[in-house]
Amino acid sequence: MKNFIELLISGTLAFILSICIIPVMRIIAQKFRLVDVPNTRKIHYTPIPLIGGLAIGMIILLLIEISADKGWRIILPIIVTSYILLLVGTLDDKTDIKAIYKLIIQVCVSIIIATSGIRISSLYGLFGIYEINTYFQYLLTVLVIVTAVNAFNLIDGVDGLAGSVAGIGFVLFFIIMLIEGNLGLARVAILFVGSIIAFLKYNLSQKNKIFLGNSGSLFLGYLLICLGIFITKFDNNTTTFPYGVFFILFVFTIPVIDSIRVYTDRILRGKSPFKADKTHIHHLLLLLGFSHKKISITFILINVLTFLVQYVFFKSYSIYSSLISFFIFIAVFKIIKSINHFLSWKKRIKELEYN
DSSP states (O other): OOOOOOHHHHHHHHHHHHHHHHHHHHHHHHHTTTTEETTTOSSSSSEEEOOOHHHHHHHHHHHTOOSSGGGGGGHHHHHHHHHHHHHHHHHHHHHOOHHHHHHHHHHHHHHHHHHHTOOOOOOTTTTGOBBBOOHHHHHHHHHHHHHHHHHHHHHHTTTTTTHHHHHHHHHHHHHHHHHHHHHHHHHHHHHHHHHHHHHOOOHSSSSSSSHHHHHHHHHHHHHHHHHHHHHGGGGOOOOEEEEEHHHHHHHHHHHHHHHHHHHHHHHHHTTTSSSOOOOHHHHHHHHTTHHHHHHHHHHHHHHHHHHHHHHHHHHHHHHHHHHHHHHHHHHHHHHHHHHHHHHHHHHHHHHEHHH
């Protein structure tokens, strides 16, 4: 109980420090033009500081080392490489780095992680395969990290969405680490939760709004997928369910499926898969009149639904239960898209009648 209270105090401290430091960083960001400038694709009308990720990163860096429990150092390769992506994302927010350069850097840090021993070592029965050879472990780990990071980056399209998903992810990581008795990593998790809650306070504000920025989405997305892969090492020791697999599926199933759907749709329409548009599920929810808060809540509820389905069916159907998540998402998307078409048709009819 004492340890739990100390962890909550750490999270509260991270929240308070973040609340205090963000206003100062807003002023600095505006001075150095580290802002998101409105254009035809944006839904805001004034420049918004892109310092959410930097604020979270600074608070974690400040508090993690003064922690009495140094158990977090077991994930030192993840921490170090995540700050490389935080720096790359910050430069991208400021100067707009070419996508190919960002991809190369993502591949490089993913190789570092795989080399450090944090790798996917099993397919958990997918195609009847469990343990995989070392070379395929490297390839699969790099592919999963790069895919997940970019998928997470793409969901950062409305206020609160990426931050909420990341916050829930770190809460889940916190619970898993408590179960495993690793207080050092539990403290890291609660520090992120406190900082992210503070970020969301400003991100969802109308007066002093800030954005996560590419720095934040790359930083948090990379941390979450690498931590998920790290957790898989506990999967062989549990008699309940595979922690790592559930963590990865919970956080990344919907972002990855939505990204694959969008890329496929663009290719089928003869367009570049990397050409930005407004066809992601959060854009469709905006067209339905959902507020940013309601979109974040809807997204979280879909994630929870798919997680529950995976939990119920995982033991019987192994990794194939993730296919159920896919069909749930596709069904939800089809319903949303049909409603959009109906409302567009209804609006069109009214315009014709008026004319």
